[in-house]
Amino acid sequence: MDKSDLFKFCLRLGDSCLIMAHRQSEMCSNGPFLEEDIAQTNLGLDLLGQAEALLIYAAKLEGKGRTSDDLVYKRPERDFYNFMLTEQPNTDFAFAVVRQYIMALYLDKVYETLSNVDDETLSGIALKALKEISYHKSHLGMWVTRLGDGTEESHERVQTAFNELWMFVGELYEEDELDLKMQHAGFAVSGDEMKSHLFSEISSCLTKATLSIPESVYMTTGSKKGIHTEYLGYLLTEMQYLQRAYPDANW
Amino acid sequence: MSLVENKKLIYRYLSEISDPEIPVINIVEMGVVRDVLFHGSKLEIKLTPTYSGCPAMDMINQLVEEKLHSKGYVSVAVTLVYKPAWTTDWMSDETKEKLARYGIAPPVGKVASKKTLLNNEHVSCPQCGSKNTEMKSMFGSTACKALFVCKKCLEPFDYFKCI
Numbered sequence: 001m002d003k004s005d006l007f008k009f010c011l012r013l014g015d016s017c018l019i020m021a022h023r024q025s026e027m028c029s030n031g032p033f034l035e036e037d038i039a040q041t042n043l044g045l046d047l048l049g050q051a052e053a054l055l056i057y058a059a060k061l062e063g064k065g066r067t068s069d070d071l072v073y074k075r076p077e078r079d080f081y082n083f084m085l086t087e088q089p090n091t092d093f094a095f096a097v098v099r100q101y102i103m104a105l106y107l108d109k110v111y112e113t114l115s116n117v118d119d120e121t122l123s124g125i126a127l128k129a130l131k132e133i134s135y136h137k138s139h140l141g142m143w144v145t146r147l148g149d150g151t152e153e154s155h156e157r158v159q160t161a162f163n164e165l166w167m168f169v170g171e172l173y174e175e176d177e178l179d180l181k182m183q184h185a186g187f188a189v190s191g192d193e194m195k196s197h198l199f200s201e202i203s204s205c206l207t208k209a210t211l212s213i214p215e216s217v218y219m220t221t222g223s224k225k226g227i228h229t230e231y232l233g234y235l236l237t238e239m240q241y242l243q244r245a246y247p248d249a250n251w
Numbered sequence: 252m253s254l255v256e257n258k259k260l261i262y263r264y265l266s267e268i269s270d271p272e273i274p275v276i277n278i279v280e281m282g283v284v285r286d287v288l289f290h291g292s293k294l295e296i297k298l299t300p301t302y303s304g305c306p307a308m309d310m311i312n313q314l315v316e317e318k319l320h321s322k323g324y325v326s327v328a329v330t331l332v333y334k335p336a337w338t339t340d341w342m343s344d345e346t347k348e349k350l351a352r353y354g355i356a357p358p359v360g361k362v363a364s365k366k367t368l369l370n371n372e373h374v375s376c377p378q379c380g381s382k383n384t385e386m387k388s389m390f391g392s393t394a395c396k397a398l399f400v401c402k403k404c405l406e407p408f409d410y411f412k413c414i
Binding site for chain 2: 021035036038039042043045046047048049050052053120121123124125127128129131132135138139
């Protein structure tokens, strides 16, 4: 396995975890009730831990003296490779739930695959994260059902969230050259396998939640090349504020 | 002193460090200390996080360094290991009893399958012992705990999740 390929692979996964962690941190004090507020931020904390482990490893693989903090705080928008889905804002609680639910299904498959690879660091991170993600999946799936099969308004809002976010799901099973290399090495499943995993999980959950699978829409693409929706720029402005205002501040 | 005795001594020092979140148990009982290695005069302590994002980890690193420095070990390196992943299975029965006495319901069962992982049945109230309890939230005051309430004595309590 080429080190620079593995670096890029870890960077992509780490970036998605990082950006989700930031979005989840925005839920702090904005949860629908106290217990759920704590749950939402705890989901963010798990993702932040996974992001940190992945980015520390990425920085080491790159071997150019950059640290994980450099990767987080000193890259511009076009050098981030998180999925567009992960940067979508917490428009309302249903959006946060749907975004995290779909990503939990995705990460479950990713970590399951990585837990068996012949790379001590990655398999270690994956085995640990897999346990955490199983809680995410169960908690968020519960919310999809609860909102969908809840009141008329909660039903409508969660259906809207699925409809609006659906165009970002295509990226999760899209394949570029790097993906094919990683698949070949056994570090990732094929796009087809990921797609059928996501669709079968989502469709059984949506049936239970009395929701419908969104109609097929145009699937957007670009994050693997660093192209993002407008939201990432604002997110980074806030996340990187301190390092931008006081470069290399340390304590 | 032999290597084994030396190692034992270090473990004894480390067991003087309480978990920053749960002061009644120490970091050795918690299973966070994975190994103690001697590289000449250098000491390496291998730690594993309970959860990937455990915010107490940095503090534990610091406490380990401080403790060993105070015992005269000049060169101490703390390294983080992820494999094998930390599990509540490593907690002894004695540790679980300490948790219960402190008011935290200890993990029920072993993490043999994914089913046990999310199993929330049979959690007893640490206050009155009743099994008539209900989960309020899968995520409690820290990532490793869930929030429960006892339907008999009506006390809310933390449950240490099986992981």
